[in-house]
Amino acid sequence: MGVRWAQPSIPTFAELIGESRSMREVRRLIDQVAGTDSTVLVTGPSGSGKEVVAQRLHQRSPRAAKPFVAVNCAAIPRDLLESEIFGHKAGAFTGATRARRGRFEMADGGTLFLDEIGDMPTDMQVKLLRVLETRIVERVGSMIGIPVNVRVVAATNIDLDTAINDGRFREDLYYRLNVVEARLPTLAERCDDIPLLLEHFAAAGGARRVHFSASATRYLTTLGWRGNVRELRNLVDRANALHAGQVIDQALVEQLVGTTRRPVETWLATPAAVPPAPTRLGRTRFTPAVPDEGAFDLKKLLDDYEQSCIEHALDRTAGAVAESARMLGLRRTTLVEKMRRLNIHRMPAC
Structure with a gap:
C-alpha cells in the first residue's frame, strides 16, 4: 500500500504573539x-x-x-x-x-x-x-x-x-x-508574553472561551514550560474543552497543569530530577547524577535521562504515544523516532 502525504497548501495567517x-x-x-x-x-x-x-x-x-x-x-x-x-x-x-x-x-x-x-x-x-x-x-x-x-x-x-x-x-x-x-527563545525566556498568548489561544473557544484570573496568569508565568508555546496552547485548549465559559483561577489551573509541574526556578536548579511515577515490573526509575569528580560520558547521561523522561510519560499515559508526546512537548513523530533510537518498546497506542 502506498503512503499518502498531505498536499501542500497556503497556511492561514501566521501570528507571532508577544511583545518581549x-x-x-x-x-x-x-x-x-x-x-x-x-x-x-x-x-x-x-x-x-x-x-x-x-x-x-x-x-x-x-x-x-x-x-x-x-x-x-x-x-x-x-x-x-x-x-x-x-x-x-x-x-x-x-x-x-x-x-x-x-x-x-x-x-x-x-x-x-x-x-x-x-x-x-x-x-x-x-x-x-x-x-x-x-x-x-x-x-x-x-x-x-x-x-x-x-x-x-x-x-x-x-x-x-x-x-x-x-x-x-x-x-x-x-x-x-x-x-x-x-x-526563537524558550517560553521561559519570554514569560512576559504568556498573558498575551493566553488571550490569543483562549479566543479559539469563541463565545464559550475561558478566561484566566490574574492569580492563574501569574502562576503560569512562573513555570518552566519545557514544551514551550505548544505546551501552553495545549493547556488552553484543554481548559476550553473541559471548562468552557468559566474563569480559570489558580487552583483550577494547577489541576490543568498537573501536580508534577514545578516553578521554573526549581526546575532550572535541579534539571536532573525526574518527577515521581509508578514503577513498572519492579523497575527503579533512573535519576542521572553528575559525578563529583573524574570523567563521565555526557551523551550517555543525557540519553539515560531522556529515556527516563519518555518512559515516565508513557507510564502516565498507559502507553499512549500521542498523549505522551503532548506531555513532553514533542511531535508524535519526533517521539516515535526517539523511542526507536533509545530502543523503547511499547504498544503502539495513540
Whole structure:
C-alpha cells in the first residue's frame, strides 16, 4: 500500500504573539529579509513556533501567492525521504508505478520549509546541498534536471555545531542554509508574553472561551514550560474543552497543569530530577547524577535521562504515544523516532 502525504497548501495567517524584546527582534528580522530570496535557518527549542516563523516569512514575501510546502525531515521514513523531497520517475523503484513530483517542484515559485533539518540523513544532505547551489532537481531514477525557483527555510531544534563535530551534519550545508539565522527563545525566556498568548489561544473557544484570573496568569508565568508555546496552547485548549465559559483561577489551573509541574526556578536548579511515577515490573526509575569528580560520558547521561523522561510519560499515559508526546512537548513523530533510537518498546497506542 502506498503512503499518502498531505498536499501542500497556503497556511492561514501566521501570528507571532508577544511583545518581549526577543519576539520584537524576530519580527523585525522577518520584515528585513522577507522580501529577499535569502535562505533562512530558524533555530529554537521544540514547540517554540519555528514553522510559524517560516509561514510569516512566506506570507510577507513576494512569493505569498505561490505554494508554501512543509516537509518534516524526521517524520518521513529514510527510504522514502529522497523521493518525497526530489520526486521520482516511473519505475525508479518497486511501487513507483508513475512519475511523481517532489516537494521542491510542488513549491516552485513559493517557499519550501524543511523542518527538523538536523535529522536529515547525511547522504541526503549531499543532494540537498547540490540543489541549493544549482536550483536544479533530479528525480530519483532520472538524469534530467528540472529547474526550480524556490525559497528555502530550514528549521532545527538541535545544536548543529555539535552535529557537525559528531559527523552527523555537513558543515558546507550548514553554511549554505545559515545565510540568515532566526533564533526563537524558550517560553521561559519570554514569560512576559504568556498573558498575551493566553488571550490569543483562549479566543479559539469563541463565545464559550475561558478566561484566566490574574492569580492563574501569574502562576503560569512562573513555570518552566519545557514544551514551550505548544505546551501552553495545549493547556488552553484543554481548559476550553473541559471548562468552557468559566474563569480559570489558580487552583483550577494547577489541576490543568498537573501536580508534577514545578516553578521554573526549581526546575532550572535541579534539571536532573525526574518527577515521581509508578514503577513498572519492579523497575527503579533512573535519576542521572553528575559525578563529583573524574570523567563521565555526557551523551550517555543525557540519553539515560531522556529515556527516563519518555518512559515516565508513557507510564502516565498507559502507553499512549500521542498523549505522551503532548506531555513532553514533542511531535508524535519526533517521539516515535526517539523511542526507536533509545530502543523503547511499547504498544503502539495513540
